[in-house]
Amino acid sequence: MSDTGNWCLIESDPGVFTGLIKGIGVQGVQVEEIYSIDKETLEDLKPVHGLIFLFKWQGRDPASATNQAPIEYENPDVFFAQQVITNACATQAILSILLNSRTIELGEELSNFKAFVSDFPAEIKGHAISNSDVIRAVHNSFSRSDPFINEMNDPSSKEKEDLFHFIAYTPINGCLYELDGLQEGPRNHGPAPGDSWLEKVGPIIQERMARYEGGEIRFNLMAVVDDRIKVYQEKVAAYEEQLKALQEKEGPEAGAWLKGEIENLRGDIVKEEGKREKQARENKLRRHNFIPLIYEILKGLAQEDGRLEGLVEEGRTRAKAEAESAKQRKAAAAAAGGASEDVDMYE
Incomplete structure (x- = not known):
């Protein structure tokens, strides 16, 4: 997998995904985060065009009921692109739903893109996405401004960083498909006419989640729905x-x-309307670099007579006091026969 075009990581957030969809010219749909895949929840969101599922990547799927669904290597009715770009799985999951829908109005930009690449093999479709200036620019417009090195992403760090991956589930020609750009092709989970795919996809997602150890809760599920x-x-x-x-x-x-x-x-x-205003404000804040503002504030405090130095000393004193308080609570818990580890979780 290449880093063509330097694609950034983006957040698993419905406001970000909705903004991304609108940014590439698609109107009339939005993304909603869902916390349950029960019938009542999905009924309220209909029509649902597809689901986007985020999970921790563990390499190729182990033997399971989910990956017994056959891969279709050549199906002209299914738009499938292999992921050839690092960090692009979120956008590819969105495109997998948009470009396979028979009812979503794609807009001029995405319609032209689909027409141009429709006859390409899956790998070339992936490269076409990587080389699309519009799609890449919209994707990267949701990157966070971060001039500092994050130790979680520091290549010199010995700690192994968890990797997360987005895939899509969507109905195509009366069947439920799983579209994962890291696979060789789309998986056909069998007939699911009408809205019955929403009932069929629930156990499939639950089975994927059940493969992880009990403490793993980092999953996210979003639905592409009508405006x-x-x-x-x-x-x-x-x-x-x-x-x-x-x-x-x-x-x-x-x-x-x-x-x-x-x-x-x-x-x-x-x-x-209120939710959209909040999402628009949050998306603006994601793009804004606050470092110059913080620098000017610190510079102003430093220029005042000893004010910055006093604030630093106050912070050190407070940190020492909190550390001492934590030690005392641990000692008290140990004396009472409690587990000090429980205290550590909150320190």
Whole structure:
């Protein structure tokens, strides 16, 4: 795998993924984080175009029920690109859902890209993604500004860093497909007509999670769904039509249930608008470099008579006091027959 184009790591965050989708010109869909794959949760999000699953990479899949699904090496109806770029798995998982959808409006940029690469083999599709200036630029626009070396990513560190990977699950031509750019091809998990794929994918994801030791909880699941504001607005319009017809027939006092539903949906629209404003603000903060601001603050404090030195000394004193307090709590726990390790977890 190459580092073509220097692709950055991006966060597993629905606001980031939604911003990335809009950045490449796709409208009408968004990404929602989901905490359960039960029927009720997924029913509320329909239509669901695909799921993006994040997990800790352990190398090639061991023998399991999941990877018994056959790999389809050549299927012209499935858009599959091998991942040839380091750090690009998030964007490739998103593209796997967008480019295999029959209902999402891709926009001019992505439509042209799909038409250009559709006949390429999987590896060449991966290289085409790596060489797309638009896709790479949008992906990298969500990198964090970090001028300091993070010891977790320090190549000289002897500690082995955990690697995480994104894959996609999506329905294609009545079958459930698993699209993982590190595999040789898409896995076909069998027939799943209509929305039945949402019921089929749950046990598959649970089986993947069950392979890990009990303490592993670092998983993330997100769904690519229709624009929620548009969904709510269409429901409001439909209910208002029903309410109008009912009141014309039975009088202005009729339709209390419909009035309540309309009010709830309008509340949902307000909440969604607030969530989007928050996500937009967070995405701006992700791109902003605060180091010059911090430098100027420290410089200003240093220029004031001994103020910075006093703050440093205050911090040292506080750290010593907290360390001494921790020792005392450990000693008290040991004297009482408790486990000092429990205290260490919170220090």
